[in-house]
Amino acid sequence: MSINPDLQGRSYPAAEVYDVGREKIREFATAVKASNPAHFDVEAAKALGHSDLVAPPTFAIIVAQRADAQLVQDPESGIDFSRVVHADQRFTHHRAIVAGDRLVAELHVDGVRAMGGGAMITTRSEISTEAGEKVATTTSSILVRGEGQ
Amino acid sequence: MSPTFEELTVGQEIGTRSIDVTRQDLVKYAGASGDFNPIHWNEAFATSVELPGVIAHGMFTMGAAVQLVSDWAGDPAAVVDYQTRFTKPVLVADTTGTDQAGAVIDVTGVVGALDVDARTARVDLTVVAGGQKVLMKSQAVVKVS
Numbered sequence: 045m046s047i048n049p050d051l052q053g054r055s056y057p058a059a060e061v062y063d064v065g066r067e068k069i070r071e072f073a074t075a076v077k078a079s080n081p082a083h084f085d086v087e088a089a090k091a092l093g094h095s096d097l098v099a100p101p102t103f104a105i106i107v108a109q110r111a112d113a114q115l116v117q118d119p120e121s122g123i124d125f126s127r128v129v130h131a132d133q134r135f136t137h138h139r140a141i142v143a144g145d146r147l148v149a150e151l152h153v154d155g156v157r158a159m160g161g162g163a164m165i166t167t168r169s170e171i172s173t174e175a176g177e178k179v180a181t182t183t184s185s186i187l188v189r190g191e192g193q
Numbered sequence: 194m195s196p197t198f199e200e201l202t203v204g205q206e207i208g209t210r211s212i213d214v215t216r217q218d219l220v221k222y223a224g225a226s227g228d229f230n231p232i233h234w235n236e237a238f239a240t241s242v243e244l245p246g247v248i249a250h251g252m253f254t255m256g257a258a259v260q261l262v263s264d265w266a267g268d269p270a271a272v273v274d275y276q277t278r279f280t281k282p283v284l285v286a287d288t289t290g291t292d293q294a295g296a297v298i299d300v301t302g303v304v305g306a307l308d309v310d311a312r313t314a315r316v317d318l319t320v321v322a323g324g325q326k327v328l329m330k331s332q333a334v335v336k337v338s
Contacts, residue, residue, distance in 0.1 A: 068225075075225035076256035077212060080269050092268045101263065101272040101333070102256040106226055125230065126242050130251040132278040132330075140270035189243075 161190020195267035
């Protein structure tokens with residue numbers, strides 16, 4: 045199956061809330077081999093002026109990839125997840141993500157272009173709090189490899 | 194000690210870091226991130242989709258590489274923008290049961306640009322594994338006091 049070119053311009057509204065927990069921040073920080081105390085120790089985070097544990101700079105990928113899943117799992121998209129390669133990624137933080145945040149992500153499909161037998165798909169997640177405060181914008185391009193790519 | 198804006202110069206190196214990676218690290222990252230694509234933990238699956246073997250999540254490499262910048266900045270929240278292109282996969286050999294790394298990622302950071310008005314520094318990262326640059330245009334923008 046090939047990639048549906050009509051995906052471009054599509055958006056998926058914010059779905060369920062992502063509740064940022066302290067233990068998830070600690071687990072993610074450990075997984076990316078971060079050692080900054082602000083990820084682990086509430087007092088250390090407060091000493092830097094934060095209300096609670098601070099998430100590492102790439103933590104928002106958890107929220108963004110949950111939003112992306114709506115696209116990948118959309119039967120109309122034609123995306124075979126096993127042939128997906130991550131091509132590029134960007135995080136723009138409007139403010140730091142801290143434990144206790146309740147985040148939602150609105151997904152936008154900004155670009156779809158054919159590449160060989162596959163396609164490059166660019167998505168953007170606008171991540172905000174439930175109350176509507178902007179937190180982060182993430183953009184991601186994935187290459188869906190065609191046969192033999 | 195956190196850097197101060199006035200002491201920074203373009204071209205200045207902020208440091209280097211060497212990151213050992215094992216298959217277990219990839220399983221941990223899969224669990225922490227929710228990205229369970231089997232190309233990151235199952236050899237047979239990875240080769241069946243024409244990859245040379247199990248490869249690290251690009252996001253693992255991106256996430257681990259920026260730690261050099263987080264520690265240099267002092268506050269991880271000072272990293273206000275971070276982007277990269279994933280150019281080569283990081284192949285991670287199965288060294289389970291030994292104390293050997295399955296791959297080693299070497300990271301070097303250099304101040305690439307300074308924005309006087311925003312008081313930010315752009316740190317350009319060079320990220321190498323297996324003799325190849327695995328990330329390109331890997332840039333972190335850091336707020337500096």
